[in-house]
Amino acid sequence: MLRFAPSPTGDMHIGNLRVALFNFIVSQQKKEDLIIRIEDTDKERNIEGKDQEILDILALFGITYSQVIYQSENFRFHSAMALQLLHEKKAFSCFCSPEWLEKKREEAKENKEAYRYDDACRDLLAELVIDNLNPFTIRLARPTDTIIIDDLIKGSVSFEPDAVDSFIIMRQDKTPTYNFACAVDDMLSDISLVIRGEDHMSNTPKQDHIRKSLGYEKNVQYAHLPIILNDMGKKMSKRDDASSVKWLLEEGFIPSAISNYLILIGNKPPCEIFDIKDAIKWFNLESISKSPARFSMDLLRHINKEHLKKMDATELSRYVGFADANIGELAKIYLEEASTTKELKSKITPIFAPKEMPEEFKESAKIITKTIKDAPYFEEYDEFKSYVMKTSGLKGKDFFKPLRILLTGAQNGPDIALVYKYLKNYLGEIVK
Structure with a gap:
């Protein structure tokens, strides 16, 4: 029998989550039960609702157990x-x-x-x-x-x-x-x-x-x-935002990536990117380094991006407010310049929001907007571009700059042809 014994006195720390993950993995390897023991004897420091928050986080990370005991x-x-x-x-x-x-x-x-x-x-x-x-x-x-x-x-x-x-x-x-x-x-x-x-x-x-x-x-x-150190080489504390699992989730780091990262550091896995089911096959407690592990936000962001790339497109789209595989595929295009779901949402949201057009392109934008609204449906971007350019009579930056802003809400970004591939069914909603 193994146990994870958190106290309901604050947000779950990544060190606590790492302990929970290791207990879960070893319990699965040993085929022994894992129990959750809520150590709630310090009545003055207990925070109402934190026990349920802990259980919700464990569920989010796929950590199952046989029972919950209150100390x-x-x-x-x-x-x-x-x-x-x-x-x-x-x-x-x-x-x-x-x-x-x-x-x-x-x-x-x-x-x-x-x-x-x-x-x-x-x-x-x-x-x-x-x-x-x-x-x-x-x-x-x-x-x-x-x-x-x-x-x-x-x-x-x-x-x-x-x-x-x-x-x-x-x-x-x-x-x-x-x-x-x-x-x-x-x-x-x-x-x-x-x-x-x-x-x-x-x-x-x-x-x-x-x-x-x-x-x-x-x-x-x-x-x-061993403890986890911050980027200053000191033990991570509540003053380090990244020490809070809740904060990491709110910032757009997904559970599978956080798990991957916490199992990876101080360990010798056969590969860098994996999920918890893979870890159960090769994880060995005795291979854990005796030295402290240093937290690296850059490595976590890299791992998070790799997990987002592998994610089902429809599932990914839900993180940015949709339930459409096309929007999920669009989000993956933006992974060239984003690494969290929060950052992805900041890229996708402006596409469907009212556009702020620079003064020099306002007149061109009006012409392009009317042209797109009156245009037939085009499957390919080149056909769409040729039609809008010919009908509007615009070319050069007076065409491409306002077109990009109208379609993406930004002056820079990925290839507009790739963006169009996944937005063509939404043009009426995007160009208003």
Whole structure:
């Protein structure tokens, strides 16, 4: 069983989508179920509707799954297992106030030492715990041995007990911390492989320690994906527009191209352009580079253009407001100067909009407009051009410039003969 576990606290990041894609691909290869776990325990940061937005994006990218689980629905299990750990003296109640802990952190900072909890409450006498009316958290006692994680991408990574520390598993309000809820939920769902970003690497030994403390013997495999860097060589953040999947879609990048790009970077595919079905055949987690992948808008635009070229013409036409294969083929002509559906729409829309004619061509445009309206239907552009030129009496730039503007809404662009091939049935609508 694999899982993708997003939080409904903001727009989906391309790093999250990459994790979802890899989990989907591997689940298909292994023929194991993929579940979606909405990690909604942080009530203050949750944004209403973001959970459904996440599911809608997954559907848009063809990522299927067997079920959706909301982490908050497992609170009773988190509480029960925390009580088990207390009963077995593997965890303890901590009455240290936030102010006291902050003071300890500042002292460690001044001494240029890494902060570690000093286990002040670990060995409190039972009567001191029972009689204490102060708020408390529950901490899991630090491990006694080195924890070794064999990561499919990073290799063997070891963590000393002090690095794991005696960490909090239940807050004062009796809600589980991220690591505790995550570890328990992975147990409940019988997760066999966790694929996620390398920013979670420090959480992994804690979650491993939680499971072992609860007597869970199954070995959970891990694969931590390197981060994606922006064009400045820094980790992509919310300040980078391209980090948002929603923004990329709004800008006219299509799902198949975004998937292609996110699977490609940091990988060694047999070819540059592919779809997710192709990737399922050759994808190998262990071939992923250990180094960060750098985001390239130019490469994404190139891949997007190639996917648009391969797209069914009628389907492409829908992206620019039509349902006609001819308009889709016309859009493909404009791919010489555009690489997103948003850019294509900006090329197609002026064709059907009122035209702004330069002053020097206004009179010629009136003559050509009347000629076209009165003209018979011509299958070939050369016949159409010859008729309009002869009937209007215009030639040179006084003919070709206004004709191009009338047919395309622009003074420059692709060969007008190619444009006419796909617009000839729309002339009455275009030339008004």
